[in-house]
Amino acid sequence: MEPDPLRELERQVEAGGMFAHAVLAQEANRADQNEAIIRGLVELLIQREVVTAEELVAAVDAVRTETDIGIAIRVDKEGSEGVGNPVDCAARMHACHAVCCRLRFPLTVEEVESGLMKWDLGRPYFNRHGPDGYCVQCAPDTHACGIYEERPAPCRQYTCADDKRIWKDFDAMVINQEWIDEALGTGPGPVEVFMTAAEGDSRSRRA
Ligand code: SF4
Ligand code: SF4
Structure with a gap:
């Protein structure tokens, strides 16, 4: 039967x-x-x-x-899309090394679904960082954003001009290294190490 x-x-x-x-x-x-x-x-x-x-x-x-492992999804308010005060990043790169791309923020459902921004499996649904501590869309050599035209709203809206976490003195370009070292760390965390190993493994299996 x-x-x-x-x-x-x-x-x-x-x-x-x-x-x-x-x-x-x-x-x-x-x-x-x-x-x-x-x-x-x-x-x-x-x-x-x-x-x-x-x-x-x-x-x-x-x-x-x-040990807080809260899950976060970002919901942008309608009409909140805008661009923060422009900053001359090229002129500051020697001092800041694009530290803004080491900050974490939650992604929207659309960003997670689009696959442009990978989310961190160890911290859902925040933007994923690589072993260098930078967002995975940040080019290691130039620090250019790989999805600049389609970068998420927090990246478009962010300005470091009044961010005391980043600059002790914005005009004199004095970076707040103490906060950066303490809050952003210097090396890869366990999640970054794991993700890099997993990606390398899957790349070698696809090759
Ligand atoms: S930290 Fe400021 S100056 Fe440096 S790349 Fe980011 S926005 Fe530009
Ligand atoms: S998406 Fe682009 S601008 Fe935003 S954090 Fe990543 S590399 Fe930086």
């Missing part, structure tokens, strides 16, 4: 649902166990006066910002 495709589809969906529920139940169980262990440890540490409750709350808050 011919297998009934609808019955087979139903069976697959049912099996997929059961699998998802089983995994979720397992994870919930683990989370419960971990919570019990952490709560026990916290009680013990406070009882023995190793830490105070206030110190613990402060430590948790500090770590929470580091």
